[in-house]
Amino acid sequence: MKVGHFFSSPFYRLRIAHRIKDVRDSLDKVVVDGNKFGLERMDVSVERREMTYSHIDALDVIGRDNEKEEIIELLMQPCGRGEDGDKGLCVIPIVGIGGLGKTTLAK
Ligand SMILES: Nc1ncnc2c1ncn2[C@@H]1O[C@H](COP(=O)(O)OP(=O)(O)O)[C@@H](O)[C@H]1O
Ligand SMILES: [Mg+2]
Structure with missing residues (x-):
């Protein structure tokens, strides 16, 4: 209940809203910088790490x-x-x- 109240409190929502806005602002800035420096978009494949397990011989x-x-x-x-x-x-x-x-x- 404590956790539920905390996450639904106006205080928490306001804080998260500010954080989301900050992230969006910084992403906008990255786009502006990218255009300014003529950076090109590249698709990179992210390699997954192999799964590990605890068994060992x-x-x-x-x-x-x-x-x-x-x-x-x-x-x-x-x-x-x-x-x-x-x-x-x-x-x-x-x-x-x-x-x-x-x-x-x-x-
Ligand atoms: N005591 C050991 N005896 C035999 N082979 C080992 C031993 N310790 C590590 N290896 C082998 O060395 C390689 C690297 O070990 P790993 O445990 O993955 O290192 P780390 O996690 O420190 O990067 C693996 O192929 C592993 O099987
Ligand atoms: Mg390791």
Whole structure:
């Protein structure tokens, strides 16, 4: 109910109306700039990223035993509570350059 009231409140609608107007204004400006600099329209195809899933054949993974144990250890720890005393959400980041094996480790 709280969420419903918030989104239907005049205050929220006014704010969104302003935001939409801002976006339209900035798009208009992009068109003007495009004409000014003689930019041409090009159709580009957006490549979709391949779908991923969590299954992995452990036999294909070399090493990573220590890292795996560390992550399981972190996952088993109780997660902190949110501000209102509700259940918190914990995130464990795995950081590194591309191709390092982050996704494989997460799986
Ligand atoms: N421990 C590992 N043993 C064998 N192959 C691995 C290992 N870690 C990653 N790979 C392989 O290396 C490639 C890149 O790994 P990936 O997890 O996608 O990296 P990242 O997510 O960090 O970009 C994949 O083909 C993956 O199968
Ligand atoms: Mg990855």
